[in-house]
Amino acid sequence: MDRIERLLPEEIERRSFEIISAELEERGIVLAPDQERITKRVIHTSADFDYARTLTYSAHAVETAERLLLEGACIVTDTNMALAGINKGALAKLQVEARCFMADQTVARLARERGTTRAAVSMELASRLDKPVICAIGNAPTALLALYEMIREGRWRPAFVIGVPVGFVHVEEAKRRMMETDVPYIINRGRKGGSTIAAAICNALLYGLLQKREG
Amino acid sequence: MDRIERLLPEEIERRSFEIISAELEERGIVLAPDQERITKRVIHTSADFDYARTLTYSAHAVETAERLLLEGACIVTDTNMALAGINKGALAKLQVEARCFMADQTVARLARERGTTRAAVSMELASRLDKPVICAIGNAPTALLALYEMIREGRWRPAFVIGVPVGFVHVEEAKRRMMETDVPYIINRGRKGGSTIAAAICNALLYGLLQKREG
Numbered sequence: 001m002d003r004i005e006r007l008l009p010e011e012i013e014r015r016s017f018e019i020i021s022a023e024l025e026e027r028g029i030v031l032a033p034d035q036e037r038i039t040k041r042v043i044h045t046s047a048d049f050d051y052a053r054t055l056t057y058s059a060h061a062v063e064t065a066e067r068l069l070l071e072g073a074c075i076v077t078d079t080n081m082a083l084a085g086i087n088k089g090a091l092a093k094l095q096v097e098a099r100c101f102m103a104d105q106t107v108a109r110l111a112r113e114r115g116t117t118r119a120a121v122s123m124e125l126a127s128r129l130d131k132p133v134i135c136a137i138g139n140a141p142t143a144l145l146a147l148y149e150m151i152r153e154g155r156w157r158p159a160f161v162i163g164v165p166v167g168f169v170h171v172e173e174a175k176r177r178m179m180e181t182d183v184p185y186i187i188n189r190g191r192k193g194g195s196t197i198a199a200a201i202c203n204a205l206l207y208g209l210l211q212k213r214e215g
Numbered sequence: 216m217d218r219i220e221r222l223l224p225e226e227i228e229r230r231s232f233e234i235i236s237a238e239l240e241e242r243g244i245v246l247a248p249d250q251e252r253i254t255k256r257v258i259h260t261s262a263d264f265d266y267a268r269t270l271t272y273s274a275h276a277v278e279t280a281e282r283l284l285l286e287g288a289c290i291v292t293d294t295n296m297a298l299a300g301i302n303k304g305a306l307a308k309l310q311v312e313a314r315c316f317m318a319d320q321t322v323a324r325l326a327r328e329r330g331t332t333r334a335a336v337s338m339e340l341a342s343r344l345d346k347p348v349i350c351a352i353g354n355a356p357t358a359l360l361a362l363y364e365m366i367r368e369g370r371w372r373p374a375f376v377i378g379v380p381v382g383f384v385h386v387e388e389a390k391r392r393m394m395e396t397d398v399p400y401i402i403n404r405g406r407k408g409g410s411t412i413a414a415a416i417c418n419a420l421l422y423g424l425l426q427k428r429e430g
Binding site: 006007008012015016020046048079081083085115116117142166167169170190192196199 | 262295
């Protein structure tokens with residue numbers, strides 16, 4: 001059998017984005033210039049072109065998220081998996097902090113005491129940080145609902161929400177509610193999403209900033 | 216606005232699987248009894264019913280993987296993200312070890328020297344473990360191709376392959392080749408997959424064993 005040509009990761013990535021661009025064009029999909037880089041990276045991560053139609057951005061969302069990252073906002077994820085997927089080199093170069101409170105002992109205890117999820121409680125810990133927070137939710141609709149209630153009750157307001165939890169129960173409703181707030185967002189309508197998607201959006205934002213700085 | 220009823224994670228999961236079962240039935244899809252639990256968990260993780268048609272099992276794959284896990288096989292993932300997604304409580308209860316070599320300094324150095332990917336080199340480190348290895352590949356087709364070459368050249372044979380890399384370049388080809396070997400597998404045909412899918416398959420296997428043991 002023929003040997004498959006050896007490609008370096010950068011080459012694989014370049015060709016992948018060429019294929020994605022070509023197939024978006026075949027489908028007659030034109031992405032907004034500021035959103036294109038992010039939506040394409042999500043498709044690259046999922047091989048799922050549905051995201052081209054469901055990934056939804058509030059007005060000037062990308063510009064807002066980039067400014068927040070440059071001004072020292074912290075990314076807080078709802079899973080250690082999403083945190084593991086964010087490029088540590090890019091974070092370091094941009095001096096951006098990324099955290100996840102899911103493994104925190106306090107979170108487990110409070111969740112048990114209150115009969116709620118650890119993800120919901122972890123958003124409360126995010127609210128106590130003394131800097132603007134970009135909440136990146138790739139798994140738990142309960143985290144998104146906890147944020148929604150904090151915003152509605154005036155207890156806290158995250159600076160930005162990446163809302164891409166995945167699933168069948170409360171997921172679509174949680175996303176719809178978050179889109180009714182005045183918090184800027186990137187949200188995937190519908191059931192789909194995931195920790196890899198949350199991480200891909202964070203990485204696309206970070207890579208965009210690095211590209212601007214280096215290019 | 217109405218308050219969304221508060222649900223505990225177990226309740227959300229139970230309802231999610233009910234919805235998945237109902238929608239599979241609507242689609243006229245009947246899963247093999249031994250594969251059902253695993254395919255449903257992958258759909259639960261992705262909200263993507265495509266997996267019901269593309270997730271492919273070698274003969275007696277689930278039985279084989281379960282036996283390997285009980286007999287002390289080690290799971291090796293191709294990303295720290297997949298490793299982060301495997302349930303640590305379930306691993307501990309079953310005394311199963313899970314590892315990832317991607318952050319290993321040797322891996323980075325060898326990949327640079329040889330002009331290949333870290334994922335490919337990390338499979339070589341897996342081959343040096345002194346126990347049977349279940350390779351769980353959720354990201355890098357190059358890891359799957361590295362395994363294929365080791366098998367073909369008789370250098371090493373993983374005990375089992377979970378082959379669900381995602382992407383546009385070499386991914387489908389790498390999966391097809393792996394399915395031609397005699398190594399037992401769970402592979403997702405086509406472009407789709409990901410670290411969350413690799414972790415979901417590992418977790419489904421672990422949960423199945425725990426369920427059998429506990430009752």
